[in-house]
Amino acid sequence: MHYRTNPALLRGMTQSRSVTRRDALRLAGLSAAGLALSACGVQGQKVAPPKQDAVAAYWASKKKNGTLRFANWPLYIDKDGKRYPSLEMFTADTGIQVSYQEAIQDNGTFFGKAQPLLAANNDIGYDLMVMTNGLHLGKAIDLGYLVPLDHSKLPNFAANAAPKVKNPTWDPNNTYTIPWTIGLTGIAYNPKYVDEVKSMQDLWNPKYKGKVGMMLDAQEIGNFGMFALGIDPDKSTEADWKKAGEKLQQQRDAGLVRKYYENDYVDALARGDIWITMAWSGDIFQQVAEGKDLRFVVPEEGATIWTDNMCIPKTAQNPVDALTLMDYVYQPKIATMLVEYINYITPVPATKDLVLADAAKASGDDKKALEQIANSPMIYPSESDMAKLRSYKALNAAEEKVFKGIFQPITQG
């Protein structure tokens, strides 16, 4: 296995996952993008939920075409030079050629580009795409942009996916999506300055005045405000949001928060500008893998788990091929190849033993890296961690407005 160089930097520079994780380098094109978005912003038509026979009706006439266009995020598939070993195996086993594009930098921009095409029923150029559960995926489902999945063609998913990833609240019964990979939002700290962190309350600890990093994303920060008050974000109400907003405002008013970060908190943490911060698990894993001394914890009150999901746009030209790949990656052998590269949580728990088996065969740095992966609570969270994980609440348009109205003024004072 070739361990790639400096993945954290590449990922930090190129990859943003949640709604607000924009890439600073793309800010320059903003006004143009704003206009383009506003130009397409006047459409919108909510559709009725799919009928009972929608799955059968959609799939009845679809055939395998032997080709597939896959849009994914940067550094989100195993890569050996210019080759993608798992996709090559897929082609060898199924005869389907894959055109793989690292086309998605963040949900908002990708959805913004695809939306007008989907609204007009035009091909978006991809048959399979990966979107994070959250506001944009919610909109894609509400607007009827996704194909309902034929679960009779997903036996590997049924057999090998972790129970925790099945039937998520944002997509009951995995009607439209199945996970590609999963991550946590928890707390990271720099042990040079901070002894030990166990609780959300440490983000409110006056000892760390001016050294606390929080996230800019309304949903991420709102969730943490709720956790700190012992509220489950997934089951929260407007009254809970207001209480959480007050809690977060206190934190800000006390001068604890150094900054509300997008994806640049990792560098700030490593440099010592902040000592303790909200963080995404994969970011910290990669820093640790590079030898930085940082820690990631799932606080005792809980943490959020988010999922990047595979889904098929309704204008897909090769939906059968897309569905074939969705199931193919749920074979433990293939999922292992993916997790060894991606370093986020895999939806296939059986991979842990296979990674350990690979480690036993490997030597030197590769062996160490593989053991680190198999033993990391950031990639294979423990049962007790898993029990503490909560999902994002699925917000409809009206709720989103209220929710953001509560949490955004805190970060944008």
Place this chain on the structure above:
Amino acid sequence: MKRLTPYLLILPGGLWLAIFLVVPMVFMASVSTQEGDTVNGFVQTFNFSIFGDVLTQYQTQFLRSVGYGLAGTAIAIALAYPVAYWIAFKGGRRKSTYLLLVLLPFFVSFVLRTVSWKFLLADDGMVLGPLKSAGLLPADFHVLQTTVAVIGGLVYNYLPFMILPIYVALERVDPRVIEAAQDLYASRRGAFTKVVLPLSLPGVFAGVLMTFVPMTSDYVNASLLGGPANTMIGNIIQTAYLQNNDYPTAAALSFMLMAAMLIGIFAYARALGTENVLEAAAR
């Protein structure tokens, strides 16, 4: 045909303005009075109360942006004038080299240069770290995420736009005018305040236009170098467009920002003489 010539000559520029300024402004004004959301669509409701609403809601950020723009512009004048003066009068044969040095940072992306400041000014970084360990600064001293950092970043990024017009104005001051003033018993100081400074003012005016407007609408410096209390109006607009898909709010804010700028610029040009300003800006 002859009567049409001026209109034909103005056509390319006029079209440019129409397509890239007037059409977007009209479009923005239209979007700003719509209501709705992305899922259910937006409907034109001529909801003009939005302007009052966003102004009340984001008053702080508006005022802060203007304040940062004014402070940044003033500092830029103070820094740029001596530099421009020195290059124009003492630069000698190396003038163009010095001008190149002023422009050199532009060969690197704006965002990358701003990001570099984060590394230079890190709390325990290469500048502050040694000073702190030497006991010259308190341990919790920091520059990043302060107003100083944001205004400093603005000045750094837009300084050349101030230096160049002032330089151009000073460069056109005939040295013999200064000699003449001195022949007429003006002190060095008198020659500067009575002769050189007034002759260079159009350059300063042009510089103000070229720095104040982009500084006020800038959002990169605030988002990279600023903290919770440094949000500028550009950041609000960006969030409204890209994260909230709240196009009416974003359009209303953008429209008001542009309108305020245009009114300000015209008032300024009017008070200080349009010809001078436009002439200096055109040079």
